[in-house]
Amino acid sequence: MNQQTIYDCILIGGGISGSALAYELAKNKLKVLLLEKDNSINSATSLSYGGLPYWAGTNSEISSILTEGINIYRNLSDELDQNIEFQELDLLLTIDNGEDPQKVARQYNQCFHIPELLDIQSACQLEPLLNPQSISGALRASHAHVNPIRVSIAYQNSFKKIAGKIIYEEVTGFLHRENEIEGVVTKSNKYFGSHIIVCAGGLSRSLLESIGIKTEVYFTNDVVLKVSAQNNIRLNTMLMPATIKRFSLESRMSKEDSSWQQIGPEILESIIDIGAVKFQDGSLHLGQISHVITDPHTKFDLNWSQKQIKSGIDRILPSLMDVPFTTHSCLVAFSKDPNRPWMGKVPHWSGIYSFGGFSAGILVAPVLARRFASAIIDNSIDYLS
Ligand SMILES: Cc1cc2nc3c(=O)[nH]c(=O)nc-3n(C[C@H](O)[C@H](O)[C@H](O)COP(=O)(O)OP(=O)(O)OC[C@H]3O[C@@H](n4cnc5c(N)ncnc54)[C@H](O)[C@@H]3O)c2cc1C
Known part of the structure; x- marks a missing residue:
């Protein structure tokens, strides 16, 4: 035996x-x-x-x-x-042109290292691909990155x-x-x-x-666009919005515990946080939309999400307008607290x-x-x- x-x-x-x-x-x-x-x-x-x-x-x-x-x-x-492609690099947290930079910056006052508030010109000097019309400023944090x-x-x-x-x-x-x-x-x-x-x-x-x-433990269904390594885009920083909607979505979602007992429906409206990062091998990830669908196996139409991300990227990083990409989705887990x-x-x-x-x-x-x-x-x- x-x-x-x-x-x-x-x-x-x-x-x-x-x-x-x-x-x-x-x-x-x-x-x-x-x-x-x-x-x-x-x-x-x-x-x-x-x-x-x-x-x-x-x-x-x-x-x-x-x-x-x-x-x-x-x-x-x-x-x-x-x-593992470790590198120290700047994170640029973009402040949308409708937002008050000082007010947004105050959200980061409790951080261990407080990011530096940059005006539009300094943000675009650091990241020349940024569209100056799309932002009212940015926060710069000393970040790091791996693959x-x-x-x-x-x-x-x-x-x-x-x-x-x-x-x-x-x-x-x-x-x-x-x-x-x-x-x-x-x-x-x-x-x-x-x-x-x-x-x-x-x-x-x-x-x-x-x-x-x-x-x-809960999850979102997130959509990301991937750009292959064959491109000549020069991105100096990693980009994310300073007001990250995902955090408030997570906090609202975990309070909807009873909705999690139903399988299937999109229990809250999806959110979009426009971000971009270039890996050392040259490929890029552009994101991200988070959907709240309680059935992890639901197949949903990626076209809508893809268009939303694309139009957000075109607004913030217009030179990426014609870059070819593929569309992907994954589950991202998070806990109540x-x-x-x-x-x-x-x-x-x-x-x-x-x-x-x-x-x-x-x-x-x-x-x-x-x-x-x-x-x-x-x-x-x-x-x-
Ligand atoms: C667009 C985006 C950007 C992000 N950016 C950052 C960032 O900049 N910094 C950061 O720290 N975090 C970031 N995150 C979050 C981070 O990616 C996740 O927190 C982390 O990858 C979670 O890893 P995990 O191993 O717990 O889960 P997963 O990566 O989801 O791995 C779970 C694995 O379990 C396997 N599995 C599932 N069920 C079974 C089964 N029944 N049997 C066998 N295998 C199974 C799956 O195939 C999968 O490989 C980001 C996430 C996304 C989507």
């Missing part, structure tokens, strides 16, 4: 959260299996801008996580022995080198005896483990709810954990993965609350 392998940890999802955590657990000599459904190019990690807003903490606890995050990134290419796909692959490669195992199969359910989780099921296999850790991004919610676990990611042990169950729902997931996943791995080893993981 075949001896069934029992893993110390089985992680569901190979975005940046699952990849960083898999590596940190295996580094601590645990026997770890990472299950990823499709090596997706349409995950939040692969469509992300890859910005590292380490300056943006508004309290000492968050600032210490962000500072630890940037310190990890400054050394991560060396630690993983792979190029999130490269970060995830680097973590996964290092994980495999230290005896970690990755299998490309979709988890379709859990093996459990009453409230004790013993493993997971895929279409063709069963895998057994003592700690089952859900790192499935926007799909974490439906996966956990499939066995009756109530979650406080942006300062409290949905990470920890699931109450009333044993053997099951959640790791995700991070705000600024690219920056914080490596730090939180280290902390979570240490807590697994010390058996000191807190319950989700």
Whole structure:
């Protein structure tokens, strides 16, 4: 009879959260299996801008996580022995021409490093592609940037080198005896483990709810345009709006908890935050529209979103008007309280954990993965609350 392998940890999802955590657990000599459904190019990690807003903490606890995050990134290419395309670069937060620059700037007064307010001329000197007519000013923050796909692959490669195992199969359910989780099921296999850790991004919610676990992790369905590396666009900065509508959408959405019980409808109006970033390989991501559709598997018409992003980009960066692009969508998870990611042990169950729902997931996943791995080893993981 075949001896069934029992893993110390089985992680569901190979975005940046699952990849960083898999590596940190295996580094601590645990026997770890990472299950990823499709090596997706349409995950939040692969469509992300890859910005590292380490300056943006508004309290000492968050600032210490962000500072630890940037310190990890400054050394991560060396630690993983792979190029993650880390670079320090300016973030330009554009202030719309209808907005009062001083008033917008005050929203950032609590930040650990307060961004500098620039007038229209200085903003356009820093980023000559900006349309001066579209803005009333901008804020400049000393930001940093990585290629999130490269970060995830680097973590996964290092994980495999230290005896970690990755299998490309979709988890379709859990093996459990009453409230004790013993493993997971895929279409063709069963895998057994003592700690089952859900790192499935926007799909974490439906996966956990499939066995009756109530979650406080939500998601948007976001649309992003990708421009291939064959272009001669020179973007000096990463661009985002100073008034980010996504944050208020997240806060409104988590208050609509009862609407999340209905499957399907768009429960709030979508929002658009025009942003642009150029990666070191020359490709660009232009975004982003966030839709609130409670069924994660809904297929929606991308044309409308594509047109909205295109017209926003044409207004702010008119020289990108004719650049060819492809349109993509992904789920982006977030938790009820942006300062409290949905990470920890699931109450009333044993053997099951959640790791995700991070705000600024690219920056914080490596730090939180280290902390979570240490807590697994010390058996000191807190319950989700
Ligand atoms: C346009 C855009 C810009 C962004 N910009 C930034 C930024 O500048 N800085 C920043 O810090 N963050 C940014 N983010 C947010 C960041 O990308 C996310 O917080 C982060 O990528 C989340 O990673 P994750 O691994 O938790 O989730 P995901 O990347 O969604 O990964 C989840 C993985 O789980 C897999 N999976 C799901 N279900 C199953 C299953 N049943 N079985 C097996 N596998 C499964 C999926 O295929 C996927 O690969 C941005 C996001 C978007 C969309």
